[in-house]
Structures are given as C-alpha cells and as structure tokens.
Amino acid sequence: MDSGKINLSIDSDMRQVQHVGEAVRCLCKHLELADAKPSSVELAVVEAVNNSIEHAYRLQSGNTVDVDFEYDTDSLNIKIRDYGMPMPTSIADLFAEDVSMPDTSVDLDGLPVSGWGMQLLKSICDDVSYNRIQSCNTLSLSFKLSSVSA
C-alpha cells in the first residue's frame, strides 16, 4: 500500500448511506490499512454522512454528500463534505471537548437515546475537525497508520 485518493459521492438519502458504508469497508480491507479497522472506519464515515443528511439537509434528498479519501503509509484522512446548513454549534463544540460517555449507573430514564454519533466519531478517530467555508461544510476524520506488515 503506497498512497492514493478516492472520491465517492451520494445523494442525501438515508437509504444511500449503507452503500457508502459498504464501499468504505471494502476499500479498507482491500488497501490493508494497518491499524484502521474496516468496521471502525465504516462506522465513522456512516456517522459523519448521517450527520450531513440529518443536520445539513434536514433529511431532504436531492442534495450531494461527498466522501473523499486520501491515504498514505502514515495516515488515512477522510473528508465528508456537504453544502447545506452549518453544523449546530452544540455539536461542533463537542469536537473540542474530551469524550465522555454517559454514566451507565445513573437512572435508566436519564440515559440518552440519541446524540451518540459525534461521541463515537471522537472515540474512533485519532482526530476530528469541522470547518465551514462559504457554503461547504467539511468534517475531517483522521486515522493514524503504523507500518503495514508484509
């Protein structure tokens, strides 16, 4: 495995997300990216694309979500781009905070049933960042890779 770039693009339809997820998993397996577990990379990309469709496009299909991969021997960098509403500050701010999962010993009623996606992203990826330039939202996911075994 040396280096390369691969670009995927899907419609902002939740039914399309599984296709990009499966493509990501196959890609990771094929490239044999050391340390980047295919199922974890798939989960991270699916969470990011779900976020674009849900928050940027308000679940409306007919818009574009781009997923760009760039990899070399040291890292796998994935950018998820949409052209919809900005990410809510309450979510974007999570990237600057430490990950803290809910306390499972608390009362059952207090356990959240949503909002796990961004916390999972932070747990899985080595680095996550968000920026908005003009009308383009970019969520950048980074995975560090060690040397690939022969």
Added chain:
Amino acid sequence: MSFETEIKNDIAVLTVTAGRLDANVAPDLKQAVSDIVDGGISRIMLDLKQVQFMDSSGLGAVISSFKLTGQKGEFVICNMNDAVQEILTLTHMDRLFQIYPNAEEGLQKMCA
C-alpha cells in the same frame, strides 16, 4: 420485514433479520418492541445474529427498547458480532445490557 418475533416461555425473542441496524431500521425496532410490550410481554431477547453493522441510530433504538421494557421487565441481547460489540464497548453500554453469546444460553439464564 426487518424482524421476526417468537414467543418462548413468556419471553419474546426478537430477531433482527436486516443485516444493518441503522437509521433506516432503527424506528422499526422501537415500534416492534413497543408492540411486544403493549401486547403484555416485558421480557425480551434481542437476537442480532444477522446484524453485521450497527450505527448510533441503531444503538439509540436498542437503548429505547431497553427503557421500554422498564425496571420490571427484562431486556437482553445475544449473538453480537465484533463490530456491534465494539460500539457497545465504546459507549460503555456493554456494562448496562445483559449480553449472551447465543440465544440458547440467554434463554436458559432467563428461564432459570
């Protein structure tokens, strides 16, 4: 249909027949569990043997299902693959749920 339900000794074994427990399937899981609870059964085993992938929407639906059965009910999970196990571990939900390697063992424990 993304689910199959079988009643065994007053325990509903709910099998997810979809390969992915994601945002498309999560609302149906919550509805399926709600229907079971409304039917008077509050002991549920969620069988994930056919699920290859679960995202945070699926996790939310599983937590919702757990809450629906309430403190008096019972909600257990069996047959998770490594990818599903990973998301429960990352979120510490593996500490909350009773998890069994297969349905037979889970039913045995629930009936004991």
